[in-house]
Amino acid sequence: MASFKTPALKNPSLSLSSKPRLPSAFPVSFRDNLRFSRSSSRPQRRFLIITASAASISSKPTVLVAEKLGETGLTLLKEFANVDCSYSLSPEELCTKISLCDALIVRSGTKVSREVFESAGGRLKVVGRAGVGIDNVDLAAATEHGCLVVNAPTANTVAAAEHGIALLAAMARNVAQADASMKAGKWQRNKYVGVSLVGKTLAVLGFGKVGSEVARRAKGLGMHVIAHDPYASADRARAIGVELVSFEEAISAADFISLHMPLTAATNKMLNDETFAKMKKGVRIVNVARGGVIDEEALVRALDAGIVAQAALDVFTEEPPKQDSKLVQHERVTVTPHLGASTIEAQEGVAIEIAEAVVGALKGELAATAVNAPMVPAEVLAELKPYVELAEKLGRLAVQLVAGVSGVKNVKVSYASSRAPDDLDTRLLRAMITKGLIEPISSVYVNLVNADYTAKQRGLRITEERIVIDGSPECPLESIQVQIANVESKFASAISESGEIKVEGQVKDGIPHLTKVGSFQVDVSLEGSIILCRQVDQPGLIGKVGSILGQENVNVSFMSVGRIAPRKQAVMAIGVDDQPSKGSLQRIGEVPAIEEFVFLKL
Numbered sequence: 001m002a003s004f005k006t007p008a009l010k011n012p013s014l015s016l017s018s019k020p021r022l023p024s025a026f027p028v029s030f031r032d033n034l035r036f037s038r039s040s041s042r043p044q045r046r047f048l049i050i051t052a053s054a055a056s057i058s059s060k061p062t063v064l065v066a067e068k069l070g071e072t073g074l075t076l077l078k079e080f081a082n083v084d085c086s087y088s089l090s091p092e093e094l095c096t097k098i099s100l101c102d103a104l105i106v107r108s109g110t111k112v113s114r115e116v117f118e119s120a121g122g123r124l125k126v127v128g129r130a131g132v133g134i135d136n137v138d139l140a141a142a143t144e145h146g147c148l149v150v151n152a153p154t155a156n157t158v159a160a161a162e163h164g165i166a167l168l169a170a171m172a173r174n175v176a177q178a179d180a181s182m183k184a185g186k187w188q189r190n191k192y193v194g195v196s197l198v199g200k201t202l203a204v205l206g207f208g209k210v211g212s213e214v215a216r217r218a219k220g221l222g223m224h225v226i227a228h229d230p231y232a233s234a235d236r237a238r239a240i241g242v243e244l245v246s247f248e249e250a251i252s253a254a255d256f257i258s259l260h261m262p263l264t265a266a267t268n269k270m271l272n273d274e275t276f277a278k279m280k281k282g283v284r285i286v287n288v289a290r291g292g293v294i295d296e297e298a299l300v301r302a303l304d305a306g307i308v309a310q311a312a313l314d315v316f317t318e319e320p321p322k323q324d325s326k327l328v329q330h331e332r333v334t335v336t337p338h339l340g341a342s343t344i345e346a347q348e349g350v351a352i353e354i355a356e357a358v359v360g361a362l363k364g365e366l367a368a369t370a371v372n373a374p375m376v377p378a379e380v381l382a383e384l385k386p387y388v389e390l391a392e393k394l395g396r397l398a399v400q401l402v403a404g405v406s407g408v409k410n411v412k413v414s415y416a417s418s419r420a421p422d423d424l425d426t427r428l429l430r431a432m433i434t435k436g437l438i439e440p441i442s443s444v445y446v447n448l449v450n451a452d453y454t455a456k457q458r459g460l461r462i463t464e465e466r467i468v469i470d471g472s473p474e475c476p477l478e479s480i481q482v483q484i485a486n487v488e489s490k491f492a493s494a495i496s497e498s499g500e501i502k503v504e505g506q507v508k509d510g511i512p513h514l515t516k517v518g519s520f521q522v523d524v525s526l527e528g529s530i531i532l533c534r535q536v537d538q539p540g541l542i543g544k545v546g547s548i549l550g551q552e553n554v555n556v557s558f559m560s561v562g563r564i565a566p567r568k569q570a571v572m573a574i575g576v577d578d579q580p581s582k583g584s585l586q587r588i589g590e591v592p593a594i595e596e597f598v599f600l601k602l
């Protein structure tokens with residue numbers, strides 16, 4: 001293979017030593033020193049880059065804050081965006097406003113439905129949930145619209161756990177009922193005899209952030225704590241002195257049950273007639289998770305049947321519940337109006353957490369706490385940066401080589417790396433290849449949020465293969481190869497021996513390079529555009545093509561020839577900074593030795 005670097009480059013910013021630019025979807029400045037870490041108990045931050053256009057937006061983005069948010073969070077938002085605080089919008093008003101907004105911030109009181117995403121007309125980039133539960137956001141619709149959803153998963157954990165403990169103690173000692181009775185002028189000491197917590201068994205259902213904090217505190221009160229959570233680590237439970245048990249064991253052994261799982265299809269009405277029947281008679285239930293995890297009518301029946309002695313509820317299937325709700329009015333039920341996260345401290349924390357996440361996402365920087373997209377740790381992202389660009393460009397090149405693009409259905413991506421497969425996170429690369437494959441042939445905007453969904457929608461199957469090679473594990477990837485099967489090519493030489501369109505690339509000195517087309521080895525940096533020519537290898541040809549381009553002042557940045565053998569067929573790859581005119585391309589095609597050529601935009 002011969003490789004010729006042009007000596008003088010017209011535009012120094014495109015020189016080989018220039019830093020690679022990230023693809024348009026990723027105007028990223030890597031903020032490794034994010035200001036987030038206020039609490040040492042926070043989980044390790046993981047990051048996601050999301051949005052294309054923010055960096056190019058000259059005017060300020062608009063953030064709609066649809067529910068009350070802490071002042072410090074609002075101040076952070078206002079430093080970067082126009083902030084519209086419109087509380088208590090009707091669903092129709094929200095749908096009307098949303099098309100003018102780049103981001104939306106809500107708490108649990110706003111339904112962010114499919115209609116909201118459809119009404120946004122593509123402008124809405126981020127939904128920030130100022131809290132944990134995202135059951136009020138239609139995640140599938142968000143993903144389909146390429147809209148990132150971020151939440152604030154840690155700042156209200158302690159507040160929710162404290163509220164759970166407050167309800168547990170208040171329920172056991174009839175605090176609310178006795179208070180109401182006294183205010184009604186009564187002094188009923190015998191009626192409000194309570195039960196003790198010490199020595200009792202508490203079953204925590206859902207041993208996540210809040211559940212484990214409740215467990216920790218309940219142990220401090222002298223309770224025997226067991227937990228059920230199909231996804232929790234037994235080691236983590238053991239460290240707190242909690243035994244993980246099955247659901248059946250938990251509900252049948254418990255004197256008290258505290259609920260801390262998210263509301264999902266699997267947890268919906270988890271406590272129902274059947275499960276209440278398996279509980280100890282006289283069990284007491286606390287719910288600061290979500291109303292929907294209990295079948296509320298079944299709970300009323302269980303209370304009336306004496307299976308459940310008492311319940312303390314902060315959350316309801318319908319919020320606010322109907323005034324005449326039997327459950328709310330039940331004498332042995334203590335209720336609060338979804339106050340779990342409502343402490344001054346938690347609301348300030350949540351507001352800051354969500355404001356930072358939303359601003360970061362809008363800037364196109366690294367957004368934290370993504371809910372509907374894979375999150376890639378910042379250090380992995382920094383390492384993969386040039387490969388991200390390579391991946392998108394290989395996708396773009398490969399699809400432009402297809403004749404009749406509707407047939408693109410099966411794409412195979414091979415990653416050659418000396419790292420163990422588990423050590424290489426390819427989700428971001430796959431998303432970028434998908435972006436490169438789809439965007440040149442459609443009007444769909446593809447990002448990390450909607451890449452897999454968009455591929456599936458279009459019937460595009462992307463399979464991945466890892467090839468473990470010898471080499472330095474310092475370097476995450478040796479090469480990426482993209483193959484499109486069962487298609488014809490505009491450039492027959494791009495078809496490999498096995499019949500697929502094949503392009504392969506490497507990162508050299510931080511710059512993505514095209515290193516193989518079909519069976520031909522080339523070496524051209526992936527900047528600007530590329531002309532691929534197949535010719536019979538002969539002296540003078542490079543000069544001929546170069547002079548056609550030179551006459552039009554089209555700058556050649558790189559040129560490389562891959563050939564089977566001297567004076568046999570060869571593929572010449574020419575990198576150009578500017579787009580040649582149709583006339584120049586035609587003249588290149590008319591050079592007698594050139595058998596076929598194609599112009600590809602990156």
Ligand SMILES: NC(=O)c1ccc[n+]([C@@H]2O[C@H](COP(=O)([O-])OP(=O)(O)OC[C@H]3O[C@@H](n4cnc5c(N)ncnc54)[C@H](O)[C@@H]3O)[C@@H](O)[C@H]2O)c1
Nearest residue numbers: 133160206207208209210229231260261262288289340341
């Ligand atoms: N009342 C409030 O104001 C308030 C405040 C904060 C959180 N919450 C709610 O509390 C719940 C927990 O919040 P978190 O921050 O601890 O979330 P988390 O994600 O840290 O924990 C949830 C846990 O539930 C577990 N889980 C999932 N499915 C389960 C199942 N079928 N059975 C048992 N466990 C299951 C998960 O594995 C996870 O460990 C959420 O519903 C959240 O919305 C309410």
Ligand SMILES: O=C(O)[C@H](O)COP(=O)(O)O
Nearest residue numbers: 107108130131132133341
């Ligand atoms: O999921 C949560 O974070 C809590 O339910 C808090 O909801 P809120 O923000 O509406 O108080």
